[in-house]
Amino acid sequence: MNRHTNGTNIFADKATFILRKMLSEPGKKWVTRDFTGDRGVSLGMAQGTLEAMSKKGYIERVKRGPESYALLTNKNELIGDWIKEYHFELNEIDTYYSPDKNILGKLKDYLANKQYALTLHSGANLMTSYVVTDNVHVYFSPANWKKELLDLRQQLDLKELVRGGNIHIIRPFYKNSVYYNTQTIKGYKVVSNLQLYLDLYQFKPRGREHAEYLENQLKEKGKNLYEF
Secondary structure, three states, rough: OEEEEEEOOOOOOOOOHHHHHHHOOOOOOOOOOHOOOOOOOOOOOOOHHHHHHHHHOOOOEEOOHHHHHEEOOOOOHHHHHHHHHOHHHHOOOEEEOOOOOOOOHHHHHHHHOOEEEHHHHHHHHHHHOOOOOOOEEEOOOOOOOOOOOOOHHHHHEEEEOOOOOEEEEEEEEOOOHHOOOEEOOOOEEEHHHHHHHHHHHHHOOOOHHHHHHHHHHHHHHOOOOOOO
């Protein structure tokens, strides 16, 4: 695999904060301290990730003493390698069934004050209306998973089937960074366009098709898939 350079996995949860941040402002000159602090990563992780990214050719590092900086120079290759390394099935998914046609709205109301974000077709459809589906995929990160998942199921009357279902509650593989640049669309919290693209790209059915359609739609509106 390409991701490991000098022991740093740049596609690991916290390391991707650096990737996400750089992609969100692709023309910016970055210094290491831009990635540290209260909501950032450790200095060691920032240095290791930038070094690994430089060796892979994703960034260029200009060394001028106190005026040194890093610049993202190959975002397409970075994204291309990222979608080879990451696939949606890395998440833990609990699947249930609801016949309720208004379940998405009820789910939004229930989760209003909790940490959540829609993804895959149910998230992207709020922008594209591209894939007709009754499946809902939602990241959920409660403090007490078992207790709060049980409460959610009881409040929304979600059934457990022997197989299949249409409501998918996801414990994120990217526990911290999946919520970076979460957006609100039509009252719903949705992961960033970048995370939507990552989740959709290897997903079946019709994930790659939807990912590419979303990217094209954003381009038509003068928006970049990665910028926020």
